[in-house]
Amino acid sequence: MSPVFRPRTRCCRRPVQAALVAAIAFLCALLGQLTRPEDGLSILWPANALLAGLLIRHPSLARPPSWAGALCGLALANVVLEGLRWPAALSYGVTDLSGVFVAWIILSSDWSPPRLRSPRAISQVLAACVAAAAANAAIALALTPWLRPDAQWPTVALNWFFGQLLSYSAFLPPIMLLPRRLRLRGDRRRSWASLLKRMGSGTLLLPFAALLASLSLCFLLGGPGAAAFPIPALMYCALAYRQGTTAWITLMTALTVLLGIANGWLPLGEGHLLAGLHAWDMVSLRLGVLLLVVSPLLVSGILAARSDLISSLNLALDHDGLTRALSRQAFLRSADEHLGRTPAPPQGNALLMLDIDHFKQLNDRHGHAAGDRVLKAFAQTIRTIVRPLDLFGRLGGEEFALFLPDTSERDANDIAERLRFCVERLEVPLDDGPPLKISVSIGTVHDSRTPLASLSELLAYADRAMYQAKRGGRNRVHAHGGPAAQASDATEDPAWHPPLNNAPKAP
DSSP, rough: OOOOGGGHHHHHHHHHHHHHHHHHHHHHHHHHHHHTTEEETTTOOEEEEEEEEHHHHOOOOOHHHHHHHHHHHHHHHHEEEEOOOHHHHHHHHHHHHHHHHHHHHTTTTTTTTTTOOOOHHHHHHHHHHHHHHHHHHHHHHHHHHHHHOTOHHHHHHHHHHHHHHHHHHHHHHHHHTTOOOOOHHHHHHHHHHHHHHHHHTTTTTOOOOOOOHHHHHHHHHOSSTTGGGGGHHHHHHHSSSSSHHHHHHHHHHHHHHHHHHHHHSOOOOOTOOGOOHHHHHHHHHHHHHHHHHHHHHHHHHHHHHHHHHHHHHHHHHHHOTTTOBBHHHHHHHHHHHHHTOOOOOOTEEEEEEEOOOOOOOOHHHHHHHHOOOHHHHHHHHTTTOOOSSSSSEEEEEEEEEEETOOHHHHHHHHHHHHHHHHHHHEEESSSSSSSSOOEEEEEETTTTTTTTTTTTHHHHHHHHHHHHEEETSSSSSETSSSSOOOOOOOOTTTTOOOOTTTTOOOO
């Protein structure tokens, strides 16, 4: 499209976005009516929290036309559902949008945590919810003498604050925990396979069954303490499920309890219907449901922080700190797992031993800092060429190993030659003097030549082949059971560069 038409396209897009936001605001206001009994106040008003979540997840919508559309949608809902006149309806809409604006400002700033994987991050989101609810209550309190002159000011402030606090706390965390992008098809297949496996073992079904049982007991017995019945089951879900799943299950549970109370399916006690509750009783009810929402979120945040800590520790243990290659133990463990797989891959597996030529002399001449740079550059070069499924590890010093699963012998030798070629063209800059040029000697072995060999035996064969390459003049590849490949001559095209991840695929 020609650049001349782009501004016009943006101008046409913004009214459409504003209309869309207005429709969403109107529909969200309809949801609030489901928790409103006859002649009573809504226990939960999700419109503000859902609008704030929409604007936080899609910052491009947070423009003046969209804010105007949200105000029109909320005002229209007040006119249609409440029978208010337009001045009063717009005033209530401004009250609602004040909290939305505060939540959007706080959670879109640098102060907001990028991920909710810690109790501190969840506490920051809850603090933003408190600020948004306080803004709603303050504006409502200021407009009370005009909108509801017969109402008591403390009652209005309490109902607005705790009602909005419950809504923001229930809806914002699940929305913020939604994934930023959809999974790729291969990732989705692995996810479904893992899900089915866990369901078969009962680790997913038992927490959900416990939650259903607690909700059933909640509706069967009722009473003032019924809202707390699902909390132990929700804690069980927080231990068994991912953080985002726990947040959505908690939201659905809170909505189920609130709908049951609002419609009389879950009586609070003899003679205690929702419409007849005192203001302080309503505050107590909202606080109880708020604890039901917050407790599993904090537990899931603690577990997520612990999981991240364990993952970082495992990463540090399994990888070499200098080159980011697999450590010796991690490489041997992973390669042994590949060799023990049943059935074996159709093309077999290959193992390469790589040793940087004259590395000790390089260290003695240029110092250990230059040696560390060489190791980093060498490892980075190898990682940019091999496939993601290949195992690249540092066995010690300047010796590295590369395990190529499901790779034919011919392809393995071709890969080794490409690695040798790329390392030969590598230049490592120094603080003073010309850049260093290095080379590598590679020994290869394929398990088709030794079908019953263990990993230690394959390593020994590859190590012998690598020393054959060194004795043959270095900067070359030697295959176990075959002649050494000659180093590239000067007539080879110097402009050739192998593409990234260019390991041959199975035909």
